[in-house]
Amino acid sequence: MKILKLHKEVISNLNPQKKRNSMSGNMNIKLKVWRQKNSNSKGELVNYKVSEVSPDMSFLEMFDMLNETLINEKKEPIAFDHDCREGICGMCSMFINGRPHGPNDAVTTCQLHMRSFKDGDTIVVEPWRASAFPILKDLIVDRSSFDRIISAGGFISVNTGNAQDANCLPIGKNEADESFAAAACIGCGACVAACKNSSAMLFVSAKVSQLALLPQGKPERHQRVLNMVAQMDSEGFGACTNTGACEAECPKEISLSNIARMNREYLSAKLCSEIE
Amino acid sequence: MNWILKMFQSSLGQKLLMALTGLFLISFLLVHCGINALIFFNDGGEMFNKGAEFMGTNFLIRAVEIFLFAGIILHAVQGFSLTFKNQKARPIKYAVNNGNANSKWYSRSMGLLGTLLLMFLIIHLRHFWVVSRFTDEITSGKETLFNEMKEVFENPWVVFIYVLAMISLAYHLLHGFQSSFQTLGLNHKRYTPIIRVLGICFSIVIPTIFALMPIAIHFDFIK
Ligand code: HEM
Ligand code: SF4
Ligand code: FES
Numbered sequence: 001m002k003i004l005k006l007h008k009e010v011i012s013n014l015n016p017q018k019k020r021n022s023m024s025g026n027m028n029i030k031l032k033v034w035r036q037k038n039s040n041s042k043g044e045l046v047n048y049k050v051s052e053v054s055p056d057m058s059f060l061e062m063f064d065m066l067n068e069t070l071i072n073e074k075k076e077p078i079a080f081d082h083d084c085r086e087g088i089c090g091m092c093s094m095f096i097n098g099r100p101h102g103p104n105d106a107v108t109t110c111q112l113h114m115r116s117f118k119d120g121d122t123i124v125v126e127p128w129r130a131s132a133f134p135i136l137k138d139l140i141v142d143r144s145s146f147d148r149i150i151s152a153g154g155f156i157s158v159n160t161g162n163a164q165d166a167n168c169l170p171i172g173k174n175e176a177d178e179s180f181a182a183a184a185c186i187g188c189g190a191c192v193a194a195c196k197n198s199s200a201m202l203f204v205s206a207k208v209s210q211l212a213l214l215p216q217g218k219p220e221r222h223q224r225v226l227n228m229v230a231q232m233d234s235e236g237f238g239a240c241t242n243t244g245a246c247e248a249e250c251p252k253e254i255s256l257s258n259i260a261r262m263n264r265e266y267l268s269a270k271l272c273s274e275i276e
Numbered sequence: 277m278n279w280i281l282k283m284f285q286s287s288l289g290q291k292l293l294m295a296l297t298g299l300f301l302i303s304f305l306l307v308h309c310g311i312n313a314l315i316f317f318n319d320g321g322e323m324f325n326k327g328a329e330f331m332g333t334n335f336l337i338r339a340v341e342i343f344l345f346a347g348i349i350l351h352a353v354q355g356f357s358l359t360f361k362n363q364k365a366r367p368i369k370y371a372v373n374n375g376n377a378n379s380k381w382y383s384r385s386m387g388l389l390g391t392l393l394l395m396f397l398i399i400h401l402r403h404f405w406v407v408s409r410f411t412d413e414i415t416s417g418k419e420t421l422f423n424e425m426k427e428v429f430e431n432p433w434v435v436f437i438y439v440l441a442m443i444s445l446a447y448h449l450l451h452g453f454q455s456s457f458q459t460l461g462l463n464h465k466r467y468t469p470i471i472r473v474l475g476i477c478f479s480i481v482i483p484t485i486f487a488l489m490p491i492a493i494h495f496d497f498i499k
Pocket of ligand 1: 239240241242291294295297298299302303353355356358359386387390391393394448449451452454456457460490
């Protein structure tokens with residue numbers, strides 16, 4: 001009988017749903033959130049309390065809950081960026097407790113769950129800070145500087161007509177893998193947010209690498225790296241000190257080796273090509 | 277020629293200059309440390325004075341000295357320029373920033389460590405270089421560089437400043453050594469781990485040997 005009871009207890013402990021229902025594992029969270037009316041106004045950190053937060057909620061769902069309360073109280077909800085909510089669009093920019101996308105490695109904010117926090121925690125949420133990412137409202141920043149870098153060279157030129165047979169272009173397995181890994185970048189800007197220099201090197205180097213490694217990207221490789229670096233500099237991103245903060249915070253684990261590759265691409269474009 | 281100027285004005289070009297001058301300074305440190313370590317023969321400075329005389333009178337070495345000064349100035353000017361530009365890229369700081377979660381403090385403090393090194397270099401050059409080049413103390417045979425060293429390191433504050441500077445140098449190199457290879461585009465699964473280990477060894481061994489010199493002389497281990 002005793003063993004059976006013990007067994008039941010163990011089973012109920014193993015089943016988190018049951019355990020939580022029985023003793024309500026919901027949390028009370030204190031928030032300090034950056035509020036700013038528009039690009040020109042001065043912002044400030046504002047205190048909020050969110051109660052009955054389920055540990056299974058995503059961080060953004062917790063914000064939805066807070067916003068619903070604010071709307072019910074006829075207050076202005078907190079503006080924040082989000083779209084896919086599954087870690088692929090790169091929109092959910094939030095600097096949480098001093099780290100982009102919060103305390104966990106290799107996830108976006110939408111993939112961060114409240115179980116990563118404790119009941120009673122105070123969480124500070126700020127927007128990405130960079131002069132190249134001006135704040136539009138609250139936690140939303142304007143990342144169109146990334147778009148302009150892509151327009152400057154993050155593409156290949158293709159003639160119209162029939163697509164050629166894919167097997168006509170032999171690509172080494174290693175190059176294909178490395179290119180694919182670089183292509184995983186979702187343009188979220190966490191690298192810029194984490195870097196003490198607000199440098200965009202990891203993002204730009206991922207885009208440069210992705211194309212430079214493939215035969216389709218080779219014809220324009222010199223022009224591409226020169227144009228993209230020039231655009232990156234003119235947008236006001238800082239230079240790279242190789243601290244490695246970007247790689248550590250990147251939700252897609254883009255490697256620093258891409259930055260070295262971009263340095264090589266840049267040097268070879270400057271030294272070997274005749275492009276001004 | 278325009279393309280060179282344009283290249284060294286870009287962020288990548290500026291870093292390239294940092295890396296090239298940094299590596300050049302590292303190679304200088306090796307030679308400088310080697311010659312100075314001759315004091316550890318503890319022969320009243322005989323070997324050391326010979327080495328110093330060779331370095332001071334050899335035409336080739338004197339020519340390289342010009343490059344050395346140019347290198348230090350270029351490295352410092354670019355270092356300050358980058359540091360200011362980088363600060364401008366984030367005019368409003370975070371209220372809470374957990375930098376230790378993603379990077380080492382010394383990699384984020386290269387500007388500060390470099391400034392300490394520059395201040396030390398000025399003091400250091402005043403102690404030895406100015407005396408040996410611009411006064412006739414040593415050329416006239418009145419003094420030897422070794423005796424000059426013993427005099428300078430009598431002061432415990434000087435010893436303290438030298439040791440502090442070598443700690444700054446160790447941290448500057450702990451990041452700088454491997455960083456310069458990354459800046460030059462030299463990153464490879466096979467070689468990068470070797471470069472990292474080499475960098476750590478260099479950053480510990482060379483500044484330690486340097487720091488032992490004022491300590492050993494101050495406490496009369498070397499006579
Ligand atoms: C013996 C003296 C020195 C040596 C051997 C040395 C070496 C280096 C090396 C190897 C790097 C890495 C370059 C790279 O990341 O590509 C570096 C970076 C740096 N050095 Fe020095 N350095 C010395 C003195 C100085 C001085 C006097 C300053 C004065 C301002 C300075 C400021 C900097 C700065 C700010 C950086 C980081 C630049 C960046 O990545 O943003 N260094 N140093
Ligand atoms: S490199 Fe990583 S952190 Fe930077 S934009 Fe791409 S996915 Fe985001
Ligand atoms: S909302 Fe798309 S990645 Fe987070």
